[in-house]
Amino acid sequence: MKKIKILRIIARLNIGGPAIHTVLLTASLDPEKFSTVLAAGSLSEGEGDMSYYAREKGVQVTTIAPLTRRLDLFNDISACAAIYSLLAEGGFNIIHTHTAKAGTLGRIAAVVFNLFHPSARVKIVHTFHGHVLSGYFNPITTAVFTAIERTLAFFTHSIITVSGSVRDDLVRLKIARREKIRVIPLGFELDAFLSAGPRPQPSGFVVGIVGRLVPIKNHRMFLDAAALVHRKIAGIRFLVVGDGEERGNLEAYARDAAIDCVDFSGWSNDLKQVYSGLDLVVLTSINEGTPVSVIEAMACGRPVIATDVGGVRDLFGPVQKEISLPEGMFRLCERGILVPSNDSRSLAAAIAFMYENAAARREMGTAGRAYVREAFSKQRLVRDIEDLYEKLHGNDII
Numbered sequence: 413m414k415k416i417k418i419l420r421i422i423a424r425l426n427i428g429g430p431a432i433h434t435v436l437l438t439a440s441l442d443p444e445k446f447s448t449v450l451a452a453g454s455l456s457e458g459e460g461d462m463s464y465y466a467r468e469k470g471v472q473v474t475t476i477a478p479l480t481r482r483l484d485l486f487n488d489i490s491a492c493a494a495i496y497s498l499l500a501e502g503g504f505n506i507i508h509t510h511t512a513k514a515g516t517l518g519r520i521a522a523v524v525f526n527l528f529h530p531s532a533r534v535k536i537v538h539t540f541h542g543h544v545l546s547g548y549f550n551p552i553t554t555a556v557f558t559a560i561e562r563t564l565a566f567f568t569h570s571i572i573t574v575s576g577s578v579r580d581d582l583v584r585l586k587i588a589r590r591e592k593i594r595v596i597p598l599g600f601e602l603d604a605f606l607s608a609g610p611r612p613q614p615s616g617f618v619v620g621i622v623g624r625l626v627p628i629k630n631h632r633m634f635l636d637a638a639a640l641v642h643r644k645i646a647g648i649r650f651l652v653v654g655d656g657e658e659r660g661n662l663e664a665y666a667r668d669a670a671i672d673c674v675d676f677s678g679w680s681n682d683l684k685q686v687y688s689g690l691d692l693v694v695l696t697s698i699n700e701g702t703p704v705s706v707i708e709a710m711a712c713g714r715p716v717i718a719t720d721v722g723g724v725r726d727l728f729g730p731v732q733k734e735i736s737l738p739e740g741m742f743r744l745c746e747r748g749i750l751v752p753s754n755d756s757r758s759l760a761a762a763i764a765f766m767y768e769n770a771a772a773r774r775e776m777g778t779a780g781r782a783y784v785r786e787a788f789s790k791q792r793l794v795r796d797i798e799d800l801y802e803k804l805h806g807n808d809i810i
Contacts, residue, residue: 416805418448419504419534421495423479423513425452427460427624427654427679429574429704430510430541433598433793435462439469440794446801451498453479453491453514460624460655460679474498481513488517495521499534505805508537512557515540519564535804538564539572539596542701542722543581561587569804572596574702575723594800598702599793604684605711606785611691616647617767620690622683622705623697625656630719633696635666635674636756640739641763642673648767650674653686687712692766692773697721698753707788710747710780715773717742717762720750729783737761744772747780 420438425431438450451474455461459481466473478490495518499507509518515538526533543561565571565588572594573579579593611618619641621634631652638650652662655678666674680686687693693709693716700722707727709716718724720743729746740758742765743750749766751758766773 415445415447416506416801417502417504418446418801419498419502419507420448420450420510421476421507421514421518422450422452422510423481424455424459425462425466425473426455427462429598429702431462432465432600432704433539433541434510435466435469435471436599436601436790437794437797438466438471440790441798441801442794445798449474449498449502449504451476451495453477453481456481456657464681479514479517492517492521496525499525500529503532504534506535506537506801508539510539511541512543516560516564519568523564523567535569536567537570537572537800537804538568539574540578540582540701541574541598542578542699558585558587561585565592568592570594570800572800574598575726577723577726578701581722596793596796596800598704598707598788599790600704600707600711600788601790602708602711602784602788605687605708606781608684608688608712610713611688616649617691618649618651618689619692619694619763620651620653620686621694621696622653622686622709623695623703625652625654625658625662627658628698629658630696630698630754631658631662632665633719633754633756633759634694635662635669635671637694637696637759637763638674639669639671640756640760641767642671645764645767648673648763651690652676653678653680655679683708684712687714690714692717692763694759694763695719695724696759697724700724702727706748707784710777710784711788713777713781715748715766715776716780717749717751717759717766719753719759721753724748725750727780727783729779735761735765739764747776747783749776 422434438448453476476494478487507522509515522536583590623629693714695718702723706716728748731743731745733744740761742758742762749762751762
């Protein structure tokens, strides 16, 4: 049987869920049925490099050097031409793009390729791991990017989102019809996280945030909340795990505001050890798809507090109780706590609540671990993607 040949494009293999997702898919699809080439662009200065994960999985990455995070007309045209060349040389059946920049340039290249090579047309798939149509740019730029996404969606055979909330956003923004969008949650190798035990308690209560230090992650909300909590509960420590363009600004902000209860640890490849050292995990993002740090924390049995954005609410399950205090408001869900975006007072109130309620921490940790064990397995992800590719290749467009 002739294999289905996939060209997978991601903007860059920086630390985060999309890099894990694309490498894992490239390494795990049935080699008897599928052949995959993974192509990625270049990292920006200060970004954590996750190419080590590709090497661990035996995945060879084709580098598209001009494909970068920064908007640059010359580089973007060069990257688009490089993707077109890969399509022209590779005999691919499907091009599958991941993340916004790769999705734009990769789909443009595929549309042009199909126009000039009608007998070798490729099916076009794009995964929205989140989207950049809220919280990233000014209104004019956002409107332009929204128009581009609507146009590209017309030529895309199948659109994937990693959560129902992201799909709902795309439908609301009129990117595509609901029936053209398929929800396929992320999948991971979670065994190491699932084996994590309770945290030893030699040195007090530790609250951590794990992720890239970039504006959309809104770490200042975490720092402000830490300062508020520390005024009332001096024994709590706060840990920022990650690196990125905002690190210098955040360290200066903490220093200038005399927030001395927070430590910056930089990147770590041993995330099981990171989560094992935390009592509570926080996410403060302005916009998210399905946040990997939350899934990893839940797999480790750690309770999570997060801003109510993107796919977070899908992870936490139904709201069970809303708590309104003079200090702030938060919602207790089955598997976590939701706080309003950019509301450090409510985050501080939720942290204090969890500090004082060991039973709630245990219950949420247990419920979260059980949920992600079933919902985010690698096996389920691979099965869903293989099914999609086979249907597309057989002209059963869904």
